Amino acid sequence: MLKKIYMLVFLLIGQALTLVAQDSVGAQNVEMADRFRADGKIYVVIFVLGTILLGLILYVVRLDRKITKLEKDLK
Amino acid sequence: MIRQNWWKIVCVILLFYTLIAGFLGAVPAKPILNETIRNLYFHVAMWMAMMITFIVSLIYSIKYLRTNNPLFDIYALEYAKTGIVFGALGVLTGSIWARWTWGAFWSNDPKQLGAIIALLIYLAYLVLRNSMTDLDKRARIGAVYNIFAFAMLFPTIWIIPRMVESLHPGGMGNPALDTRDIDSRMRAIFYPGAVPGWTLLGVWITTLRIRLTVLSERMENRQTAGRRVHEARS
Numbered sequence: 001m002l003k004k005i006y007m008l009v010f011l012l013i014g015q016a017l018t019l020v021a022q023d024s025v026g027a028q029n030v031e032m033a034d035r036f037r038a039d040g041k042i043y044v045v046i047f048v049l050g051t052i053l054l055g056l057i058l059y060v061v062r063l064d065r066k067i068t069k070l071e072k073d074l075k
Numbered sequence: 076m077i078r079q080n081w082w083k084i085v086c087v088i089l090l091f092y093t094l095i096a097g098f099l100g101a102v103p104a105k106p107i108l109n110e111t112i113r114n115l116y117f118h119v120a121m122w123m124a125m126m127i128t129f130i131v132s133l134i135y136s137i138k139y140l141r142t143n144n145p146l147f148d149i150y151a152l153e154y155a156k157t158g159i160v161f162g163a164l165g166v167l168t169g170s171i172w173a174r175w176t177w178g179a180f181w182s183n184d185p186k187q188l189g190a191i192i193a194l195l196i197y198l199a200y201l202v203l204r205n206s207m208t209d210l211d212k213r214a215r216i217g218a219v220y221n222i223f224a225f226a227m228l229f230p231t232i233w234i235i236p237r238m239v240e241s242l243h244p245g246g247m248g249n250p251a252l253d254t255r256d257i258d259s260r261m262r263a264i265f266y267p268g269a270v271p272g273w274t275l276l277g278v279w280i281t282t283l284r285i286r287l288t289v290l291s292e293r294m295e296n297r298q299t300a301g302r303r304v305h306e307a308r309s
Contacts, residue, residue: 001081004081005081005084005085005088008085008088009088012088012089012092012096012267012268015092015096015263015267016092016095016096016099016100030104030105030106030109031109032102032104032109032110042098042099045098046094046095046098046099049094049098050091050094050095053090053091053094057087057090060276060279060280060283061083063283064083064279064283067283067286067287067290068078070290071286071290074290074293074294
C-alpha cells in the first residue's frame with residue numbers, strides 16, 4: 001500500500017514539474033501575476049494556505065483517532 | 076473502506092498537490108479572469124464534490140428503501156449534509172469570484188438561482204426529517220424525499236442553466252465551465268487532483284459523522300436497555 005502511495009506522490013511531482021512551464025502564446029496583452037510568481041512571493045501564499053490545510057487535516061485526524069478510541073471503548 | 080486509512084493519505088496528498096500545483100502551475104492568460112482562473116481548482120471542485128456526495132446519498136436512500144436497514148438511512152443523511160456544505164461553499168466562493176469578474180456578488184444569474192433552489196430543496200430534506208418523531212416514518216419519508224431532491228438537481232443545475240443565457244462561463248452548453256477556457260495543464264490538476272481530493276475530504280468528514288451517530292445510538296440503546304433492566308428489577 002505504502003509503495004502505491006509513494007508512486008502516486010512521484011507521479012504528481014512529475015506532473016507538477018511539467019506544469020511550471022510558462023505560457024508564452026497570447027500572454028502579452030493580458031495582465032497576469034507572472035512577476036508575482038517569478039519573484040517568489042506566491043510561495044508565501046502557498047505556505048500560508050498549506051499551513052491552514054495542514055492544520056485542518058490534523059484536526060480531522062485527531063477527531064478520527066478520538067472516534068476510533070471511543071468505538072474501541074464501547075465494544 | 077470506512078475504517079481503512081490509505082485513502083485518507085491519498086486525500087491529503089491530492090489536496091496538497093492541488094494547492095501547490097494549483098498556484099505554481101501555468102494557466103492560460105485570459106482577460107477579465109486573469110489569475111482568478113485558478114479558482115477552478117477550488118470553486119468548481121466544490122460543485123463536483125457536492126454532486127458526488129449527493130449521488131452517494133441517493134444510492135443509500137434507495138438501499139434503505141430496499142432493505143429497511145437503518146444504517147443506510149444514517150449514511151444517506153450524512154452524505155446529504157456534506158453535499159449541502161459543499162454546495163453552500165460553492166455558492167459563496169462563486170459569489171466572491173463573481174464580484175471581481177461579473178461586477179457584483181449576486182446578479183440573479185440563472186445559475187446562481189438554480190444552485191440556490193437546489194440547495195433549499197436539500198435543506199428541506201433536513202427540516203422534513205426533523206419534523207417527524209417516529210423513527211421508521213422519518214427514515215422512510217426522508218429516503219423518498221431525498222430521491223425527489225436529487226431528481227430536482229436535473230432541472231435546477233443541469234437543464235435550465237444549459238437553456239438560458241448566463242454570465243457564467245459555459246453558457247448554452249456545459250453549465251459549469253467553458254472547456255475552451257482551460258487547457259490540458261489545468262485539467263491535469265483539476266481532474267486527478269482537485270476533484271478527488273476535495274471529494275475524499277468530504278467523504279472522510281462524512282464517515283466520521285456516521286461513526287459518531289452510530290456510537291451515540293449505541294450508547295442510547297445501552298441506556299434504555301439499562302433502564303429496562305432497572306425497571307424490571309424494581
